[in-house]
Amino acid sequence: MSVSLPRSLLLLVACAAAACAQPRDDGALAEPGCSVRVIVTLQAAPNDALVADLARVSRAQLELVRTMTSNLHLFALTAAGSESECTAAIERLRRDPRVDAVDIDQRREIQSSP
């Protein structure tokens, strides 16, 4: 899936990365980095080789957090550099033919007021 990233998505990645509360167990990066959890729709169940190859393709650290449904998989994506590196890594993931879609694991809220 190949799409251009609008400005709003860049902001979303930044917000999601900042808000992402899930603990990382991959240790500190050697340089400032970005981290974001993504829900990846895959055509096949991921194995170690596939995850490693997707990490290579995306040029980011990619850790399978858990399989959610038969085709949805939650990954922790970490990249060195600025927030835009995560955005770029997501875009590279989306272009991989083995990947149907990549969505940022966003926060949703109740819709009552006040």
Next chain:
Amino acid sequence: MRLNSFAAALLSLAVAAGALAQPPRNREDNPALREPDSAADLGDTPGMIVKFRSGTSARVQAQAAGDAVSKLAARGFAIRVARALPAGLHALKVERLPGESFAEQLARVRADSEVEFAEPDRRRFPHALPSDPLYTGQWYLQNRVDAPSAVHAEAAWDSGTGDAGVVIAIIDTGVLFDHPDLKRANLGGRILPGYDFIENAAAANDGGGRDADPTDAGDWVSQAETNQGQFKNCGRSDSSWHGTRVAGIIGALTNNSEGVAGSTWSSWILPVRALGKCGGFDSDILEAMAWAGGLHVNGVPDNPYPAKIENLSLGANGPCTAAYGSVVGQLAARGVLVVASAGNEGGPVGSPANCVGVAGVTGLRHAGTKVGFASLGPEVAIGAPGGNCVNVTGGPCLFSIDTTSNAGTTIPGSFTYTNQTNVNVGTSFSAPIVSGIVGLMAGANGNLGSAQLLARLREGATTPFPVSPDPAIPMCHVPTNQNDVQTAECNCTTSTCGAGMANAAGALAAALRPIAALSAPSTVLAGGNVNLTGAASAGACNRTISTYFWQVASGAGVLTGPNNTASTSVNAPVAGSFTVRLTVTDDLGKQDAADIVISSTSTTTAAPAAAGSNGCLADIPPPAAITVAPAPASASLVAGSGTQVFTAAVANAFSNTSVTWHVDGVAGGNATVGTISVSGVYTAPATVPSPAAVTVTATSVEDPTKSGTAQVTITAPAPAPPPPATGGGGGAGFDLLLLLSALTALSRASRRQG
């Protein structure tokens, strides 16, 4: 309500017919139903309402009832009374032929060539009101002149109050099981066990991550938490008890003389916790949705109570993600309809409400206009009350959405209800009103799939939307971008607020229509014979298909088979295509139609090949009651000494398997009957009680009405044993006797010697 009088009459007839058709089971399950038995009602009703065919109706209307009545009379009908009604209708009373029943007479009138339709002039009854004392404040369920957006639930309840075969999942903050107007399902309440899908322990706020307990632990965010850590920028807030509020709207215990009424009275509620402090993440929400609908989720026991409807009063800005699209699609394939709130930003519809196949619900003011905060757009399926206060300078909030809640600002406090001062507004509460309506629909026709439920929900809506009499109120428009917000009242359109205003009675009437199923070979030969069948069509619960009617709806096709049987045939065209329509009619005259397009090479239809065979859903039994079994079942101890450790096996508990201990009815026991610790260690009393047997009782903390017992028999200490014998003499006493005997002998000897 903007129905014209004729449409209103038709709707009324449809609803009445729906009520008439309810099976005995539903009648017994419906404590609100106040109508007498339908047969007795018809038997006492000699009148009928007749409409003449259009060819004569205009003249009839122009010349009053006289001509029409005369024509009927000329054909042998003995007209006793005739009165013209609005909309070209006539109220007639006709003499019956000797031995003729009313039904036979009605059939005779219907068979007249100039009669378009004839219906019994039936007695009507005031709609039932539930006994819940706070129901008077639940304007949104009623049929009120001053609140056109109210959903007419009372009229729907006369036809059906829901079904225990339907599960409605609430993907939310969890629920407070012990609210007296909700309660656990195995304690006479509505709430099934559910699950807690919040992975992050801090967000879950209940001491851990995922577990089997979806109790709402509170989602408050303190000021300190907003300054750093994962809740930074979330905003300080008290606990919302949001899931409990939503649950009450869908299914508060109804007609129980307590609190509020639910939209549906019988369906089960499945609480699935995915929102905690500062909301929840897609990854948790999506898995909660999947699990609730019966899909397998790794690491979690499969849901024993798959939901037919999922309520998501949550969302965020942005388009529908592929992940939501995938899960919604998988759920739809299982017949599950997702109902979601549109959002409170007054802007474009949020996600997941904007996903294809989701029933997105926007919020309406009492007057039927869009309430300021409600998001809007073409993705909205329907509008429903969202709560509005009218008073903008203080005073009570006149049209708050009353429901179950809690007074605790952090952890749970006293159980309460929202009202005009404890205000409850938001599209979060529009969605559960609709979920409840869909629950009524699913209970009436269990064959309806996700898309059918959504279509008939919209079909039953009240239209058109009211227009504010205030000329300053603008028409709503489709937001052009995220920043195009309409945070003030506006007049709804079908491109901004959905098909209309949610109407429980209309939706239920639509659900009660049969389902036309249609199948044919997908590929055909040009000019070849094509067999079509509608035999797998089905009626709603306890209704059957009575007639089939085939016709060429468009194009130049010709039926080669009969037009009034379950199956027929046509010849495929040599070129081009034509459309064949099947109309099925059930035993109460309700209809559905399905089209199939036949080309020279293929057939195409959106109709299901089979309507299903579960029109009446089987009741889902509540979870098994808790049982408590102490072990050992009996024991014997000596007074003044000895202890016995008891354990209690608690089965079927949702989450809490702990017990409290009593001895002969005394919590913890006492010195007379013995004591027992909180961990089950029993210590015998110092003396034997009377009676000597005491009862140790373990009582479930989760359900204090469930307990198990064990018996302990207390015995007296054994008497002191006799002194033991030693050597040949047998101990000190014997030795003393020997000594005394020797001394006596010596004394006697000395006296003899002296």
